[in-house]
Amino acid sequence: MKGTYTYEYPRPSVTTDCVIFGFDAEGLSVLLIERGIEPFKGCWAFPGGFMQMDEDAETCARRELEEETGLKDVHVEQFGTFSDVNRDPRGRTVTIAHFALVKKAQVKGADDAAQAKWFPIGSIPPLAFDHDRILRVALKALREKIHFEPVGFELLPQVFTMPQLQDLYESILEVKFDRRNFANKMLKLGILTEVDDGTIRRGTRNPIKYSFNPESYSQMKAKGFRLEF
Amino acid sequence: MKGTYTYEYPRPSVTTDCVIFGFDAEGLSVLLIERGIEPFKGCWAFPGGFMQMDEDAETCARRELEEETGLKDVHVEQFGTFSDVNRDPRGRTVTIAHFALVKKAQVKGADDAAQAKWFPIGSIPPLAFDHDRILRVALKALREKIHFEPVGFELLPQVFTMPQLQDLYESILEVKFDRRNFANKMLKLGILTEVDDGTIRRGTRNPIKYSFNPESYSQMKAKGFRLEF
DNA sequence: TTGTTTATGTGTGAAAATTACGCAAATTAT
DNA sequence: ATAATTTGCGTAATTTTCACACATAAACAA
Numbered sequence: 001m002k003g004t005y006t007y008e009y010p011r012p013s014v015t016t017d018c019v020i021f022g023f024d025a026e027g028l029s030v031l032l033i034e035r036g037i038e039p040f041k042g043c044w045a046f047p048g049g050f051m052q053m054d055e056d057a058e059t060c061a062r063r064e065l066e067e068e069t070g071l072k073d074v075h076v077e078q079f080g081t082f083s084d085v086n087r088d089p090r091g092r093t094v095t096i097a098h099f100a101l102v103k104k105a106q107v108k109g110a111d112d113a114a115q116a117k118w119f120p121i122g123s124i125p126p127l128a129f130d131h132d133r134i135l136r137v138a139l140k141a142l143r144e145k146i147h148f149e150p151v152g153f154e155l156l157p158q159v160f161t162m163p164q165l166q167d168l169y170e171s172i173l174e175v176k177f178d179r180r181n182f183a184n185k186m187l188k189l190g191i192l193t194e195v196d197d198g199t200i201r202r203g204t205r206n207p208i209k210y211s212f213n214p215e216s217y218s219q220m221k222a223k224g225f226r227l228e229f
Numbered sequence: 230m231k232g233t234y235t236y237e238y239p240r241p242s243v244t245t246d247c248v249i250f251g252f253d254a255e256g257l258s259v260l261l262i263e264r265g266i267e268p269f270k271g272c273w274a275f276p277g278g279f280m281q282m283d284e285d286a287e288t289c290a291r292r293e294l295e296e297e298t299g300l301k302d303v304h305v306e307q308f309g310t311f312s313d314v315n316r317d318p319r320g321r322t323v324t325i326a327h328f329a330l331v332k333k334a335q336v337k338g339a340d341d342a343a344q345a346k347w348f349p350i351g352s353i354p355p356l357a358f359d360h361d362r363i364l365r366v367a368l369k370a371l372r373e374k375i376h377f378e379p380v381g382f383e384l385l386p387q388v389f390t391m392p393q394l395q396d397l398y399e400s401i402l403e404v405k406f407d408r409r410n411f412a413n414k415m416l417k418l419g420i421l422t423e424v425d426d427g428t429i430r431r432g433t434r435n436p437i438k439y440s441f442n443p444e445s446y447s448q449m450k451a452k453g454f455r456l457e458f
Numbered sequence: 459t460t461g462t463t464t465a466t467g468t469g470t471g472a473a474a475a476t477t478a479c480g481c482a483a484a485t486t487a488t
Numbered sequence: 489a490t491a492a493t494t495t496g497c498g499t500a501a502t503t504t505t506c507a508c509a510c511a512t513a514a515a516c517a518a
Binding site for chain 3: 178180181185204205206
């Protein structure tokens with residue numbers, strides 16, 4: 001692979017980066033990797049790397065994601081490209097930024113790979129390059145996206161409770177909802193399936209379990225809709 | 230500028246493209262340029278070109294826009310990056326796609342530059358490269374954007390009428406609204422200023438003139454809002 | 459000129475959606 | 489045991505959306 005490649009005009013490097021969102025009882029967080037080398041040694045960064053000639057951006061982002069964190073088969077989506085002239089001190093680099101949504105519970109063991117660590121969205125350490133800006137844009141993209149698609153379900157375990165779902169929405173949108181109205185709205189969407197876990201008790205501290213119903217959702221999507229919050 | 234530039238690893242070319250939206254009584258349209266050379270000779274394409282080492286993507290898009298169409302000082306915004314391995318038969322190329330919103334009325338004279346031509350959104354000729362896909366994504370981005378920001382005002386003349394504004398929204402969103410409800414909603418937003426053109430008559434075929442009020446809008450934006458349609 | 463058609467502005471009641479809120483039951487904590 | 493918390497359920501009040509009719513002046517047709 002390594003060799004010499006010559007062009008008539010100078011070309012920037014092209015990389016991808018991946019902002020990995022996870023969610024649990026502590027709220028929304030992102031998975032970061034500590035840089036072991038200069039520049040920005042000791043700072044934290046999103047997993048990412050150079051795009052190969054035989055892969056497109058999303059493929060690259062998924063490859064880097066797996067290589068650096070072990071994560072695969074997750075929701076990955078491009079949200080912006082960052083091309084400031086001086087964003088990388090080593091040379092001109094353009095990065096195509098993605099966000100990934102992962103079910104944090106099922107990942108707990110997977111991040112043995114390297115020095116990856118989850119940081120709550122409110123306690124982000126110093127980031128390398130322009131990654132702080134990238135994070136802000138990623139959050140904005142996620143917040144807007146949640147109005148059109150139930151992205152939240154990518155972040156929750158397969159089976160979850162209404163309070164969990166509400167916490168998630170409140171974390172992402174940074175607002176508070178009335179318990180009962182939130183549940184009503186969600187249920188009226190018709191994309192939740194009640195999971196029977198044996199316990200039949202109701203109206204109690206033991207919450208009902210739900211799972212997301214992709215079939216209902218795709219039907220719903222075909223007709224066009226908006227999630228209003 | 231031209232010379233030889235050598236790298237250890239191969240790099241794709243990086244370009245920008247610009248989907249230019251305009252609007253008039255005939256509806257929404259895009260400004261295209263006819264290709265005079267292969268590949269895709271005779272097809273139409275968005276203005277665009279190679280990113281220089283001393284400019285970021287938006288700067289590049291604006292430069293190409295002015296060079297190829299004469300347009301400047303317009304709304305330009307990135308909406309996606311296209312990186313399919315075979316999207317350009319001449320070699321690996323990544324393009325950072327933007328859309329521009331222009332006041333078509335004020336442009337009529339500016340497109341003497343080259344073989345630029347407006348095409349209604351419903352009558353698009355064969356496009357070069359993956360520009361048909363790029364156009365579809367651009368339209369989707371515009372439709373979503375209009376729910377969060379009054380982008381429409383970039384497309385109308387400084388002074389416009391309520392029916393014009395409604396036509397614009399109907400063209401972009403491809404729906405029909407009730408005249409009275411649309412006007413009520415728009416006026417309630419508080420971002421329109423009535424323009425006194427001397428004529429004091431009301432409730433007649435002679436429509437009231439409005440202009441967009443950026444101050445009210447930025448106040449409104451600070452509080453956070455959504456345009457619902 | 460005259461009559462006809464079309465586009466525009468205005469307001470109101472009905473329907474729907476949103477919001478606010480109280481209570482009872484079971485788990486958890488003390 | 490007792491108290492506090494979490495959860496589910498339902499309803500009344502409010503707000504927002506929606507559908508709709510008419511009067512006026514301009515544009516058009518004769």
